[in-house]
Amino acid sequence: MTDNDSHGLDDFRDWPEEGRVFPASSANIQVLDGPHPFCLSDADEIAANWQREVTANPALFDGQMVFHRQLRVSGGAIEGEAHVVPYSAFLWWRRKADRRGGVHLFCYPVLVSADGALIAVTMGSHTANPGQVYFAAGSLEPVDIVDGRCDMEENMRREVREETGLDLLTCRSDAGFHAVRLDRTIALCKLYYFEETAEQIVASIEAHMEVAEDDEIAGAVIIRSADPSAYRYNAAMLPVIDWYFATVRT
Template sequence: MTSPEIHRIATLELKVKPFAWPFAQARREEIDAHFAEKRRDRPGIWNGRVLLGRNAVRSGDHLSAEFFETDFASFLAWRDWGFPDTGVFNGFGMGAVRSSDGAFLLGEMGGHTANAGRIYFPAGTPDPDDIRDGAVDIAGSVARELAEETGLGESDYTKDGYWTCVFTGASIAMIRILRVALSGAALQAKIEAYLARESQPELRAVHLVRGSSDLVPAMPVFVSAFLAAQF
């Protein structure tokens, strides 16, 4: 993983195109065995379809890339084996929820998920449901993931007009600040109440970050880099 680069992006052009991923084809048996092993530890994960990116180009404040469909098992193996195909990246949106008193809210993933214990903004690898008119709708993906993980709907926040994109080589995190008219404490209480009502919430805890001293190793590098640039 390369050192993170941070760029402000105004427009995204993320077209979906067919692509036969050589990694997934050549290592099919290993991938399937790896996924079976993961499912023994976390039976709740399932081999759905996801979208990964390639051929990313940044021109000024515009980002373009091509996305293709693959199975979650192939994505998981690629991630767990250290991203052996460097021509592919995980491109995803994140909703950086910020309270009226300046705190960012992050979620800690539940033990039944593939990212158990990791702490980051509501997010998810895009899937075919996020395709609109032949392109990945990152804004729609963020809204969906935020609602699923926290219960916050689009009427609960206002969106900044640009994306902060953190490039790490293996990933491009497309982060948009979402501003909520609640204090950090009130926002945290609201989401904790939502999680308590869920039978199997994706998050097992929520955390407030008010400064660099609140950063912890459980946060991925793209989250820590984004947050460090805000304070």
């Protein structure tokens, strides 16, 4: 890895402090050809860890995802480069204590009901995060790449549609994004406002679960406060719900 590659990845000196939600006018991620350097440097560890992962959870699937080589903040915009990697490489990176070698950006659609609540989901028992509560979301995948760059909003629409049956094209949304950094992971957020109440949205999600082809989610939850003990939250949820209830819903 060159010095240029490491700038903005290893020290985050140009980023707002960890855990603070900040506005991001845009997100421009170029997907490069060829293997991610992390996949080459940690190939043996990735293979060994994958065997441990599938032994513990045989339902895991080693698909493909977008994993970032470096990310920068420039003039309020997030920019960077990434590669398509096997999911097994990401799982090993996530297990590492220092998480050197890469950085993970994922899209986080924040669903807001007409009565001001947030709607999240509980992940199914066979997923990589069983029982955790977070917004319907997933890592960027090859299908989200358009002309060599990641389409963030299409990723959000696809993930929400697949997991909940909801259509984000029917919602009003804020311009631009917000983002938060936690332990070399960037959650790229966008607020989507529904005309239905929280109870109506949850009923719609439950109806979708009855006909969905898989059981990726175990249910939907209504969030009406920033109480961190209300649910078994994924770590990325906590700064987002704090920010929403403190500054957005006033």
